[in-house]
Structures are given as C-alpha cells and as structure tokens.
Amino acid sequence: MQLILALIIGAFIGGAAGYLGTLMLSQRMALVAGPLGHLTLPGVALALIFGFDVSLGAFPFVILGIVLIWLFEIRTGLPMEALTAIVFASGVAITFLFLPEEETVPALIGDVSQISLSVTITTLILSIIIIFATKRIYSKMALASISEDLAKAEGIDLKKYNLVYLVCIALMVALGVRIVGSLMTAALVAIPACTSRNLSKNLVQYSYGGMISGSLACSLGILGSNFIEIPVGPLIIITNALFFSISLIFKR
Amino acid sequence: MPRDILKVKNLNVTLDGEEIIKDLSFKVKEGEILIILGPNGAGKTTLLRTLLGLLPYKGEIHWATRNVSYLPPQELFQRKFLPPLSIEEFFKFKRVSSAQILKILDSVGLDSAVLKKRFGTLSTGQFQRMIIAWALVGEPSVLLFDEPTAGIDIGGQETIYSLLHKFWSKGKLTILLVTHDLNIVWEHANNVLCLNKKRLCYGKPREILTPESLEELYGMEIKFYEHKHK
Numbered sequence: 009m010q011l012i013l014a015l016i017i018g019a020f021i022g023g024a025a026g027y028l029g030t031l032m033l034s035q036r037m038a039l040v041a042g043p044l045g046h047l048t049l050p051g052v053a054l055a056l057i058f059g060f061d062v063s064l065g066a067f068p069f070v071i072l073g074i075v076l077i078w079l080f081e082i083r084t085g086l087p088m089e090a091l092t093a094i095v096f097a098s099g100v101a102i103t104f105l106f107l108p109e110e111e112t113v114p115a116l117i118g119d120v121s122q123i124s125l126s127v128t129i130t131t132l133i134l135s136i137i138i139i140f141a142t143k144r145i146y147s148k149m150a151l152a153s154i155s156e157d158l159a160k161a162e163g164i165d166l167k168k169y170n171l172v173y174l175v176c177i178a179l180m181v182a183l184g185v186r187i188v189g190s191l192m193t194a195a196l197v198a199i200p201a202c203t204s205r206n207l208s209k210n211l212v213q214y215s216y217g218g219m220i221s222g223s224l225a226c227s228l229g230i231l232g233s234n235f236i237e238i239p240v241g242p243l244i245i246i247t248n249a250l251f252f253s254i255s256l257i258f259k260r
Numbered sequence: 261m262p263r264d265i266l267k268v269k270n271l272n273v274t275l276d277g278e279e280i281i282k283d284l285s286f287k288v289k290e291g292e293i294l295i296i297l298g299p300n301g302a303g304k305t306t307l308l309r310t311l312l313g314l315l316p317y318k319g320e321i322h323w324a325t326r327n328v329s330y331l332p333p334q335e336l337f338q339r340k341f342l343p344p345l346s347i348e349e350f351f352k353f354k355r356v357s358s359a360q361i362l363k364i365l366d367s368v369g370l371d372s373a374v375l376k377k378r379f380g381t382l383s384t385g386q387f388q389r390m391i392i393a394w395a396l397v398g399e400p401s402v403l404l405f406d407e408p409t410a411g412i413d414i415g416g417q418e419t420i421y422s423l424l425h426k427f428w429s430k431g432k433l434t435i436l437l438v439t440h441d442l443n444i445v446w447e448h449a450n451n452v453l454c455l456n457k458k459r460l461c462y463g464k465p466r467e468i469l470t471p472e473s474l475e476e477l478y479g480m481e482i483k484f485y486e487h488k489h490k
Binding site for chain 1: 350
C-alpha cells in the first residue's frame, strides 16, 4: 500500500515538475529551483521535529525566501543570484543549528516511506493545479521568452502571468522536497526538460515530453528504491540523469 | 481627409534618471508612412516602445485604433537557447486561421514548409520575412517597425520594403518605421520625424531634409541625401 501511494505522488510530482521545468528552462530559470529547495530546509526541519507535513513546512519558507530576495534586491540593487546565495546559504546554515542528526538525511534527500492517504490526495490535487496553471500561462510565457516587448505589445499582462508562474514554482519546490529532499529539487525540474529538449521538434512535444519523462523517472526511482538499498531521492535523480544520457543518443 | 490615427503631445520619457525623449509632439494620419530618423541613442526605439505603452511617460498619446502590430528590432529577439518552438506554433499566438497564415507566408515569399521549422533555425533573411508575415497577419491598422532590414543584404532589403509597400498600397495601413536608410525615406515616406532626444525636424521629406538638417541630426555631413529621379 505504501508503495502504491508513493508511486502515485511520485508520478504526479515528477510529471508536474517536468512540465513546469520545460517552461523554466525556456525562461533560463531551471536552476532557480535549487536555491529555493535549499531555502525550504528550515521548514522541512521544523516539520520533521514537530511531526507535521514536510511540504507544509517547506512552502512558507520558499515564499519567505522569495520575498526576502525581492526586498534585498530593492534595497541593495545587488544581482539576484548573489542575494539568492546569501539567503539560501543562511537558511541551510541556520537549519543545522537545530536539526537533529538523525533527521538530516531525510531532510536533505527526501523520504517517501511514510505517506498517508490524505498527503497523497493533497499532493495529487496540487500537482494537477500546477499542471493546469502552467498550461494556461505556457504559450504566453513562451512568447515572452522570445521577446518581452512582443508579448506585451500583443496585450499580454506579464506581471499577472509572472505571479502565477512564481506561485507554481514555489508550490512545486514545496512538493518536490518530499521526494528528493531540499538538496536536489533543481534536478527534478531541470533534467526532464533537458531530456525532452533533446528529443522534441516543437513546443507541444517538448512540454509533454518533459512531463512524461519526469513522471516516469520518479515512478521508476521509487519502484527501484523498493528493491535496491538506495534512498529514493538520489535514485530518482539518477534515473532522470540516465534518461538524459539516453536522449543524447537520439538528439534531434 | 484621412483622420488622425495617432496624436502625440508634449511627450517626455525619462528612464533611470536620463531624459530620453523631450517635449515631442507629432501626428500621424491614417494611411500615412512616417519614418523616424535619428542617430544611435536618439530615442527612436524608446519612442516606439512608449507609443505601445511599454514604458512610463509624461504627456499625451492618443491612438484612434487598438489594432497595432509591432516588430521589435532584431537584437531584441531571443533566438538562442529557446524552447523548440515551431514556426507554426509561433503563428498560433496570433489566433488566426491556417488559411490566413498560408496566404500571408506566400505573400512574403515563404512556402508552407517553413511552418515545420524551428524558430531558431531560420536564416536571417527567412526570419525577417517570417516575422514581417507574423506582424501583418490578422490585418493590423498600424505597423510599428523598428529597423526591419537590419542585418539583411541589399537584395533582401529591397524585397522587404517593396513587400511593405505592397501591403500599404492595398489599404489603409499606417506605418511608423525606424530606419537609417535615407533611400527608403525618399522612396516611401509621407512624413519624416527627425529625432535626437527632441524633435529636430518634422514634415515632408522633400521640404525638410536638407544637407543642413541632416548634419544637425547626425552631427556630421551626410554626403548622399536625395534621389536624382524624384
């Protein structure tokens, strides 16, 4: 039963992450999920210590991190990537002041050994929301990635779409930390997108390719982890990396 | 008497504390071709972007239409590291029928095979034709074109301008065009706006473009300025 629930959340989180990841790659933001994932660590740690849900713990910290980076940017004018480094590294460091050693590994690399039915259902609904929200903004954001002016001149309200986009990313990271931990969330969105990029000829193939490859990699990773003694997070990423290597052979 | 399709009054644009456009006023009539001339950094691209509502400004901008199509300068197009967007998908942003797309592609001299190609793989000339077709599909009332022939060889430039002229002569299309090519001004412009942060000259090319006004605009003597046969 545990395995089935884990497989369901894996397939949905992986699919949503892969799909959203294709959009993030075209915005050159694929790596953003990395620091955002690290930022969730204090929240994940609190969740593990006090026994509430890790995604629930992670989400406010992603939002807090985004707001902090945004405020620092306004105050200092320093490049976003430098501010991100300050915020996420501080977040990780602070976590280790109070995170007990035995909880370190699941916080860093994920854990799907104890999934409840309610968590499964919530994850499923949130993943579907992410997929549909991404689908709605996809073509507009893709046009903006070619030329922001062109998109705005076509009457697209980019501020609104950017907000939806950011919320999707934050939600995705909060969901992703459960299965791959706060250390590897970037890989969850970046690798399926790169794999699909290698194999696709147009946007439709690319976006759905990302979804399928992400979903498949997560499911196989979780399934594999059940048979061999490798933690689920790393195995998902390794499977993703394997898919990417195979896509290199068939690159169009 | 054609109506004014665009009225600009006392337009001021300041970006990052720098005054880019200063107290600019002009009008564009329906069906007019207005060419905006000026040296690099004169505020031409800023003017077009402001007219589209992409930048904050002071003053008045009145459009008599909402059906405005814009073609940014080539350097503002991202063509590398893009998702594998096909040309067909690029045209879908415009929400027009396949028949309209095929017709417009044909009229810019591209065949339907281009639809299956990826956005980033077209040659410069093909890309520019395709993007002009994109701007023209759906029959806009006004075209704002920012150096549509930058980076294209002379033959290609001729084709693009005669193409634009063909579309213009068919209907009530109004064109605002930024270019450095004085030949185009003599051949096609009804009015010229010389811009270097502020308005330096404005009117019919034959009346206002003199060696002196061009020297004032570009800060140096412009050797070639008028077409002999006109």
